[in-house]
Amino acid sequence: MRKLVAGWSAAALTAFLFLPWQAIEDGFFGFGWIQDYPDDRTASALFYGLAFDRPWLWGVLPFVALGVLALAFPREDRRFGQTLVFAGLGGLGYTFLQGFAIGITGLQWTWLAPLIGEVETSQYGFGWGATIILFAFLMMVSLGVAALGYFRGDAFIAGSVIVSTALILAFVFFPIATMLAGAVTDEHGNLAFDLFWRRFFADDIWELNCLVGGPRCGVVFNTVLLGVLTGALSTLMGLAFALVVVRTGLPWRKGLRALTILPIITPPFVISLAIIVLFGRTGIVTWFLEVAFGIPPSRWIYGLPGVLISQLLSQIPVAFLVMIGVVEAISPSLEEASQTLGASRWQTFRTVTWPLLRPGLAAAFLLGFVESLADFGNPLVLGGNFDVLSTKIFFAIVGAQHDPGRAAVLAILLLIMTLGAFWIQMRWLGKQSYVTVTGKGDSGLSAELPRKLKRILYWTTIPWAAFTLITYAIVIFGGFVRDIGRFDLEFTWRHYLDAFRVELTERGMFFSGSAWDSLITTIQVSAISAPLTGIMGLLVAYILARTKFAGQRTFEFLTMLSFAIPGTVVGVSYIVAFNVPPLELTGTGLILVICFVFRNMPVGVRAGMAALSQIDKSLDEASLTLGARTATTVRRVVMPLLRPAIVATLVFSFVHAMTAVSAVIFLVSARHNMATAYIVGRVEAGEFALAIAYSTVLIGVMALAIVIIQLGVGRRQLGRRGQQTAAALGGH
Amino acid sequence: MTKSTTKKGPASVEFRNVTKRYGTVAAVSDVSFTIEPGTLVTLLGPSGCGKTTTLRLIAGLEIATEGQIKIAGEDVTNLSAADRDVSMVFQSYALFPHMNVLDNVAYGPTVAGQKKSDAYDLARQKLALVGLKDYDLRLPSELSGGQQQRVAVARALTMEPQVLLFDEPLSNLDAKLRRRVREDIRDLQRDLNLTVAYVTHDQQEALAVSDRVIVMSNARIAQMGAPRELYEAPASLFVADFMGDSNLIDATVERVSGDQALVKIGVTSLELPSRGTKTGPCKVSIRPESLSVTASAPQGPAIPGTIRKAAYLGTHMEYTLAAEIGELFVVDRDVANPKPVGSTAYLALARTGVSLVPSV
């Protein structure tokens, strides 16, 4: 521990003395700044203090020095911990205060002027120097707190809790708070509560007219209806698919598994495009129905039916991934126990299997519900007159009205609904314990499903799988014909060439296709953010599942918060909060990575917690008493047992980073454009075919990535003895 | 062998006024004791009295809310589990399900940075010690309960810990295995000269294996001492009752002289250690086998009574007698001459197993 303190103090000192304090315009790792170093934009805090008229930066140094000073005390001495905590908190506080107080136009907090005098010097966003010092301060707090005996004296856990809390505060809470402040202020920034109430109780939000035969309902009713339908149906279908794959002998069920991954790796609006091609006024199915049965074409698909079908197509596979982990983890010996007690198959399912499935079902429903609320691509393309909150928020900001205040009010509503979903779920789940992977080795065979249930499963999953297949056939096919939207089916390579042309010149390959820039950025951003999301998410899950500390509830709430905020709002809030120093990030690639990490992290947390709740805590403790530190324990014991959760998290975050639209559309810049934003642009320009062609390529990239992730992480091996043998014998 | 495994020998464990609270509930309350190096001490008590919590406090899996914990004389109160030289055998064994037997046992030395081959050598050596050869490549799920436990013990031993902890090691084993395993643990402790803290709720088990026993009740220590002391001279009604069958009889202290008291039990009187009692009414605990039954009045003082129930249990007889001082439960080795129900019998008190119970 003393070594760590010395190390972080040294890092802080180095950063203070040498590293550029402010963000470098062309990027730190371009190293172009070295030529000018140290000048007015690139200097370290030390040089700024000495030569460039920013004396307040000297104020950071005493806190760094204090950290070093703590080493004067032995570890057991309470003053060691106390000094570190004081140095860290003080340093963090001072660094942020000076950053907010003095911005681009000099002193921002004018009320400070009488105290410190006018400041004309401008100050830009934090760079690597500031970042490293801030991180070192966080570590000082963590080490100090651990030395004082909190978090069971475990520096790793203390550090994880404190660093992740700080990051979540900075990148989830701070932007949302900044944004919500807009809900209660008018355009001049003055408090205006009456305006807030007027916005909140507007008719188009709460109308329930349609229930009594009126023309339309308010946006709240629509949103909840869609969310519940999507959540419930996707959960049931996800469970059905999981049961079919794990518990039946259906041939090709492995193929089913692969097939259900397809919709996940598709940008959501692409499914909408395929739905239009099938069911729209000039769609294939519509045409067939007219010819065969004389049913006249209509626009029925625009509205709830179309949006629901599209959302189900993308959500069922997610529910499937959640449920398969749960179904696989249900200990066969429990079911064996039930059967040996004379229970019939159906009784076993109802009294043993079903209660064990419930936490997974709840998780899948929540996911479906919240995803539906947050979905914005499908309602945008297929919604018609069916307004939901996410599109309303979007149009409140980018539409003609441009009313961020109204958008914020709608966002509050959405937040309330999502938290409501959490709450209901907590009540439903109760406080039962679901530890089924224990330190005692498990063995046994899974129970066969009752025949009636099997038949129902087949009749629901097989048609849906077929439907999914057709949708994808359309998507793939659409990229190779002139114009699938108008039934112009002449074969062509044109769309692919437009997007992905590569020319061979004397100076090597030249990527002249219009889509290359956005594709490469997208892959980079996704590949960087997926592992970061996995690490953050599973670490937080581990902390939540395995430790107890004051404020844990608040911590859990914070980690889940980003999940509750629809992408449109996240996008806007990031622009509002990160357009000005000290956290000045708009226009960088980093803001995209950060956005994805914190938006996707809750999925990792959920998956990790669900998996951890089934792994006996004494396994970790055994490792600790054998002298392994928590970091080692996590690496050697927890991680290998969490493999299914790791795969799910990596896949989910990679894929979501590649397919997300709502938040991204606000954060892309000319230099860092993303594939989805580019495709939406093509859709708006009416170039459906190009959009479809590009989407097919994206799907290919993601499929490849998923294979790589699965091979890289591998499967968990616990030894269910006889599983293969019995399967070979046909089971009984 | 590398430096990290050089023998440090067994260590003492000392609790000084240790309290552990969960919220407002105290799981362990103001507990002080010392475990001498190289001894086996059991923590005994009914479920929920704080035994496991005490053990986890020694291991560092819980940090004390108040008080001080020392191991080998050094203050470890705020040290994390990984920093303490203590190993634990968990109630559920906690074998890593994704590692085979050898990797499980070699885990400690491996994470301590030993060479893989050294770690395996050490692991094999410890596996041989617990009598488990040729299972190296099995997964824990492919072992029986008893084998899993031996792997868990071997794994704890690889650390050559200063203190070894067992949490209810017999609870997951079938009855036949229990006696053997508890003897194995005791032999191992003696052969390797280990300091062992051992949690159980079974008083017979505690009496059989321990050098000393700490009886806990409601998060506090009720009594500690050698097994014989606890059984023959329980310090409270709770301990008397918990340590096995006992007749708790109203009696009178007639006179206290020094540390001896003259106690009148019905028609008989006898000298017992006074244990801080004053003259006046008191309780006496009499173990069932400390009463000898005879059909005819013996020489010396005896309590007359009537046999109400009699049961033959192979090795001994059990009688329930109605006497003037109350109902008495008696164990008699003499199975050859059973006394019929309804007959009169005389009870004489033995020297041991009769004690004054201070009223607390």
Ligand SMILES: Nc1ncnc2c1ncn2[C@@H]1O[C@H](COP(=O)(O)OP(=O)(O)O)[C@@H](O)[C@H]1O
């Ligand atoms: N992690 C915990 N959180 C809250 N209460 C606990 C926790 N662990 C134990 N307790 C409580 O502390 C008391 C003692 O528990 P324990 O030490 O496990 O008892 P024993 O092992 O003697 O059965 C019990 O009342 C139990 O409910």
Ligand SMILES: [Mg+2]
């Ligand atoms: Mg216990």
